[in-house]
Amino acid sequence: MESGTRERERLRWRSRRGLLEMDLILQRFLDRHLATLSVEDTQAYDALLDLPDNDFLDLVMGRAAPADDTLGQVLEKIRQS
């Protein structure tokens, strides 16, 4: 349980970005979904966080499609947040 909490806190910090737009979008996503993210979604989110900010923003805004199918589900949650 404790390790899960810390893992979520790690994701929360890594959601601090260089672009304000991404900070705002990810903050809404975290507030809504972080506590209940599945293992698969957590892994997918972690992978998205490794993207450069501009590429991540393009995905969220629908200006680009993810190269990897497994990212689609969590990306949709981010878009809807």
Next chain:
Amino acid sequence: MTLSRQIFDTVIVGGGGSGLRAALQLAEAGHNVAVFSKVFPTRSHTVAAQGGIGASLGNMQEDHWLWHMYDTIKGSDYLGDQDAIEFMCRKAAEVVYELEHFGMPFDRNPDGTIYQRPFGGHTQNFGERAVQRACAAADRTGHAMLHTLYQRNVRARCQFFVEWMALDLIRDYEGAVVGIVALEMETGEVMVFQSKATILATGGAGRIYQSSTNAFINTGDGLGMAARAGIPLEDMEFWQFHPTGVAGAGVLITEGVRGEGGILLNANGERFMERYAPNMKDLASRDVVSRAMDQEIKEGRGVGPERDHVLLKLDHLGAEIINKRLPGIREIALKFAHVDPIREPIPVVPTCHYQMGGIPTNYYGQVVVPRGANPSEPVPGLYAIGECACVSVHGANRLGTNSLLDLLVFGKSAGDHVSEWLKTHPRHRDLPRNAAERSLERLARLDSTAPGERVTDVSADMRRTVQQHAGVFRTGTLLAEGVEKIREVGQRARSTTIDDKSRVFNTARIEALELENLAIVAEATLVSAQAREESRGAHAREDFKERDDKNWLKHSLWYLDGSRLDYKPVNLQPLTVESFEPKIRVY
């Protein structure tokens, strides 16, 4: 308590554009360098810079560094130091060509030279006509620059401490800076990093404002560190604003929206710009529009439950024009304002964008403080560069594209100066006893179970106070009230509490530490702004509408100790050319 210690030639705090440029200069010269960054370096806020890098390459029309220098000084409303401005404008071409050599993907002309864009305020022959001076990489100049510099630093074996937060500077008994105390987020461990030279490159502190384009990481950590170590902050009353940020978010709505016919309305549905600028109306200059909007809000004609914004109406343009000529605006409005601009107006508010003031330095990047008769005595071992520094090349207002140029020129210059300094200062100075005492006390407070306020509450009050009292529209009364309020906020920022006492990736703890830094910057801003009884550049006083060169052609210096102000003269003497004497600014 004994902390573990590591030793480097140079410690750089901040992994954005200026920190990476300085690190590269040092690492390629063979020095061992450690760069500390709260986030992965390529996710620094430099990534948000789109406009370009100003340099008089003359690839499009004839251009000259002296014309760039004139534009910069005029933009600064004569508060910029002319030695530093000459230095920067003369070095501009060199740092751009270096970046090209490092692999930066600049936009190109058909003949292969770097393409240069037009940008507001860039002129030929001392204001005669516009010139294209901005070197860009599509709309991702900052992003491309960070990636280029980061890759090059990895190659040069620069050492990165990622997800570390620097807490405090360590000064010895003679005032020399001998290292930093830093916190590793993953473990919560606090360590001492001893260095011969320390470079602060922590960026701006735009998060002091309620409406800000700055990312959440821009919390002025370097400014807080400097102020706590007894170093003054210079010209903190000068902040650049953009008129139309989405209220409550800060994301910018491009000025092109007003260019296409978008209009601003107050709570009464009145097109108020007709009163402030009868000819240009909504197309008046940035500062005129920002000030009018803020005045409407301050005089009670704002919109919304808090009456804290105005409206940008564009539904009358029709869906076709909005979709065709203003791509992206609709998605920004939907995403960040939750309105569809085809049907409803967008709530907007003047939004803080850039910090002109900062830690006082000379053009070598050395931090300088008044000592005896010398207003600018270097602090041994300490440097500051980029938005956290005040060289001062931006003076009272920054010329567009000079921020990325500033990062490159002074990042490199500080790197070179440190290299020389290391030759004459080959040994580390001793650490003082209790080097980490201040940092450990700050952390101990957060570890204690003493009652206190929540960080988010104090933080919200700080941002609201700064927005209301040190926004674009400033009066003596507003500022005096603001100073009182912000002192109270400062006290509260030093007595917050957090529920989560864990050491591992404790974001709440980091945010409490960041708030202490922000509150220092906020107080410096209000106190400096209240004292400056004139209007100059971005500091516009309703009760002192004119620039006053007789009394106020000088830099403010704010000290944390006693919240005391001092002043130092503006350097009107360039390095090799004649001085540009202050003139009335007309655009």
